[in-house]
Amino acid sequence: xxxxxxxxxxxxFVKAATVSAALLRHPGAGIEExxxxxGQHYDENMSxxxxxxxxxxxxxxxxxxxxxxxxxxxxxxxxxVEQILVDEKPDWLLVYGDTNSTLAGALAAAKLxxxxxxxxxxxxxxxxxxxxxxxxxxxxxxxxxxxCPTHAAITNLQxxxxxxxVHHVGDVMYDAALIxxxxxxxxxxxxxxxxxxxxxxxLATVHRAENTDDPTRLEGILKALSNLATPSCPLLLPLHxxxxxxxxxxxxxxxxxxxxxxxxxxxxxFLDMIVLxxxxxxxxxxxxxxxxxxxxxxVPCVTLRDETEWVETVDAGWNQLAGADHQRIEAAxxxxxxxxxxxxxxxxxxxxxxxxxLTARAx
Ligand code: UD1
Numbered sequence: 001x002x003x004x005x006x007x008x009x010x011x012x013f014v015k016a017a018t019v020s021a022a023l024l025r026h027p028g029a030g031i032e033e034x035x036x037x038x039g040q041h042y043d044e045n046m047s048x049x050x051x052x053x054x055x056x057x058x059x060x061x062x063x064x065x066x067x068x069x070x071x072x073x074x075x076x077x078x079x080x081v082e083q084i085l086v087d088e089k090p091d092w093l094l095v096y097g098d099t100n101s102t103l104a105g106a107l108a109a110a111k112l113x114x115x116x117x118x119x120x121x122x123x124x125x126x127x128x129x130x131x132x133x134x135x136x137x138x139x140x141x142x143x144x145x146x147x148c149p150t151h152a153a154i155t156n157l158q159x160x161x162x163x164x165x166v167h168h169v170g171d172v173m174y175d176a177a178l179i180x181x182x183x184x185x186x187x188x189x190x191x192x193x194x195x196x197x198x199x200x201x202x203l204a205t206v207h208r209a210e211n212t213d214d215p216t217r218l219e220g221i222l223k224a225l226s227n228l229a230t231p232s233c234p235l236l237l238p239l240h241x242x243x244x245x246x247x248x249x250x251x252x253x254x255x256x257x258x259x260x261x262x263x264x265x266x267x268x269x270f271l272d273m274i275v276l277x278x279x280x281x282x283x284x285x286x287x288x289x290x291x292x293x294x295x296x297x298x299v300p301c302v303t304l305r306d307e308t309e310w311v312e313t314v315d316a317g318w319n320q321l322a323g324a325d326h327q328r329i330e331a332a333x334x335x336x337x338x339x340x341x342x343x344x345x346x347x348x349x350x351x352x353x354x355x356x357x358l359t360a361r362a363x
Contacts, residue, residue: 001359002032004090004114006081008040008065008101011173011289013050014270015096015119018175020057022351028359033057034088038077038101039064043241049269054180070100070131077104085112092117092358095139096172098132098288102139110142115361119172119354121146122153122162123288123309130210132288145361147354149173150344152311165361169353170346173289177296178348181274190272191279194263200233202333203280205287207240211304215250217324221304222255224329225284229261233281237264238273282336284329291319292345300336302329316340 003023007016016035023033037059041047050056063080065073081104085093093109095102096119106116121140125133140146140162148154149171157166191198204225211217229235237256239247244264247253256262268276274297277283283294286304291313294301301319313319317339322332346353 001028001030001092002034002088002090003092003094003358004034004036004085004088004105004109005094006036006038006077006101006105007059007096008038008077009097009099010041010046010050010267012096012099012101013047013056014054014176014289015172017050017054017056018172018179018351019094019119019354021055021179022355026352026355026359031355031359034061034084034090035059036061036063036081036084036105038081038104039066040073040077040099040101042066043267045267045269046241053269053271054176074100074104077101078108081105081108082112085109085114090114092145094119094358096120098123098136098139100131100135103135106139106142115144116142117145117147117354117358118143119147119169120149121166122148122150122155122157124153124156125307125309127307130208145357147357149346149350150310150312152344167353167357169357170344170350171292172350172354173292174296174345175348175351176270177274177293180271181278184271184274184278188271188275190268190275194236194265196234196236196276196279198279199281201280202228202233202235202282202284203276204235204237204284205240205290206237206243206285206304208286208305209242211286211324212243212246214324215252218246218250218252219255220324220326221286221329222252224326224333226255226259226262227326227330228284228333229259231261234261234263236276237262238266238268238276239264240267282333284333294318295339295342296345298338300338302332302336304329312342312344313339316342318342
């Protein structure tokens with residue numbers, strides 16, 4: 001059986017690390033995985049470092065698509081993946097999540113009648129202005145295997161009439177959190193590098209287009225982060241390249257520089273990120289993955305968005321939606337506390353379930 005897997009953005013390298021390893025250890029011999037990297041993320045610390053640290057197999061193809069408008073980026077990937085599928089003739093096309101790389105892979109395959117397996121199917125924010133929401137909906141509707149991380153995702157698919165090939169497998173990001181936590185503890189010196197004391201710092205990430213492209217939202221968030229950072233509890237902000245570029249072009253860097261307890265750094269590799277997440281007192285983020293990782297590591301989270309696809313983290317009390325208004329964010333940070341156990345993400349064997357379902361349905 002041959003599987004072509006398309007990845008392109010940082011979180012997809014982490015997800016692929018778990019499923020690619022599960023494919024390799026699957027007892028059924030004869031599974032070949034061909035990895036395609038679209039090149040959507042291309043900076044060393046957004047891409048290569050993830051492949052190196054997490055031992056993701058080397059991609060056979062790198063499309064080097066780089067950045068661009070959504071249409072141009074997705075179009076270039078679509079044409080290139082189509083050619084690869086024609087040449088490779090796989091039994092499955094495997095994609096993760098909701099990025100432009102996900103949609104391009106799924107669409108190219110569907111047009112060639114190559115069955116699509118979507119890992120992280122069924123998530124919805126119900127906000128179609130998010131590019132990720134469009135990518136998810138379209139990908140789900142051309143997929144044959146829809147592998148859901150939560151039961152809420154299954155309900156979302158049912159509402160859209162999708163019931164065939166739908167399975168709850170748990171969350172491959174939970175697998176990754178468990179697998180790589182040990183390695184992170186052994187190898188990461190991130191706390192000493194930034195002179196951080198466990199449970200006495202805040203960790204923040206901001207990269208969503210809805211926040212970075214809207215000056216009012218971005219200023220509200222930066223103001224909150226600056227107000228929350230104190231000498232006894234500093235705030236660490238690893239900056240996504242999109243956010244750094246916006247800060248420069250909008251002249252917003254002084255907003256961050258006015259408080260020395262707020263420290264911005266380059267994007268960090270996954271193992272460093274795990275340690276930062278584990279040891280933070282509180283996490284503030286607009287990332288989907290980081291919201292959940294906060295829960296995996298038992299850390300309360302304030303989400304810098306108005307909605308979330310991971311509704312169970314809010315229902316269980318771990319996560320608060322605070323939008324981009326500085327007063328709301330600061331109030332949420334003050335009220336943040338641990339919540340209840342969430343029984344949705346599986347036992348750390350989601351990747352094995354993905355592989356079992358792929359092999360069970362082999363043509
Ligand atoms: C993408 C995904 C988002 C996911 C995120 C993970 C889409 C629509 N969005 O968002 O769902 O949460 O990846 O990180 O696919 N850039 C660089 N170097 C890089 C990568 C990006 O400088 O290696 C800059 C470029 O200016 C680029 C911008 O970041 O235009 C945004 O990158 P892009 O891939 O379009 O979206 P992300 O915000 O990374």
